[in-house]
Amino acid sequence: MEKLQQLQGVAAPLPRANIDTDIITPMARLNTAGKHNMHEFAFEPLRFLADGSENPDFVLNKQAYRNAKILIAGRNFGCGSSRETAVWGIRGLGIRCVIAESFGDIFFNNCFQNSVLPIRLPAETVAELMTEASGDQGNMQFQLDVASRTLTTPSGRVITFDLSPDRQIALLEGLDEIAQTLKDDADTTAFQDKDRTARPWIHELHQIE
Numbered sequence: 430m431e432k433l434q435q436l437q438g439v440a441a442p443l444p445r446a447n448i449d450t451d452i453i454t455p456m457a458r459l460n461t462a463g464k465h466n467m468h469e470f471a472f473e474p475l476r477f478l479a480d481g482s483e484n485p486d487f488v489l490n491k492q493a494y495r496n497a498k499i500l501i502a503g504r505n506f507g508c509g510s511s512r513e514t515a516v517w518g519i520r521g522l523g524i525r526c527v528i529a530e531s532f533g534d535i536f537f538n539n540c541f542q543n544s545v546l547p548i549r550l551p552a553e554t555v556a557e558l559m560t561e562a563s564g565d566q567g568n569m570q571f572q573l574d575v576a577s578r579t580l581t582t583p584s585g586r587v588i589t590f591d592l593s594p595d596r597q598i599a600l601l602e603g604l605d606e607i608a609q610t611l612k613d614d615a616d617t618t619a620f621q622d623k624d625r626t627a628r629p630w631i632h633e634l635h636q637i638e
Contacts, residue, residue, distance in 0.1 A: 443501065449509030459512070468520070469521075497523070497524065526545065529548075
């Protein structure tokens with residue numbers, strides 16, 4: 430998994446609540462797109478018009494926000510059915526951080542498996558960030574630092590966000606859940622060796638089975 434240590438980029442404001450995983454990656458596309466091109470259909474109902482052309486009113490289609498690395502979203506972002514494809518689609522668009530008042534639980538957890546940082550902040554703070562991002566129009570950039578757990582806005586405001594130590598390390602070192610487990614492989618082996626000496630009958634029974 431790719432590391433996420435620091436990030437500097439434009440933040441796109443998307444002040445719509447309850448954007449679910451079917452909006453982020455529509456069900457009809459799950460059998461026709463893979464992990465590496467799911468972004469082509471990300472936000473399809475909002476991003477494109479009925480004739481297939483881009484919706485000029487959708488924020489990520491606006492020139493100032495086409496290369497946004499941060500998405501500031503409405504509450505309950507990523508709710509709905511469980512599908513990791515939603516994070517694949519967002520990640521494929523180049524977005525590495527999503528800020529919202531709240532998230533769908535499974536979407537929130539899937540973000541960490543794909544080197545995307547979801548940040549929960551109070552509704553008032555999210556609204557203020559959206560206002561700053563809207564006024565910025567892509568001319569100035571936000572800065573994210575995972576080690577210090579801080580977000581710095583174009584105006585110089587510094588916001589600290591919550592991030593558990595294990596997830597912080599996973600992002601900084603680029604570790605998915607399997608890689609995190611393997612970090613403890615030496616300790617696991619040492620415990621097993623010690624246990625074989627202390628309780629040999631347990632391991633003998635295991636071998637018989």
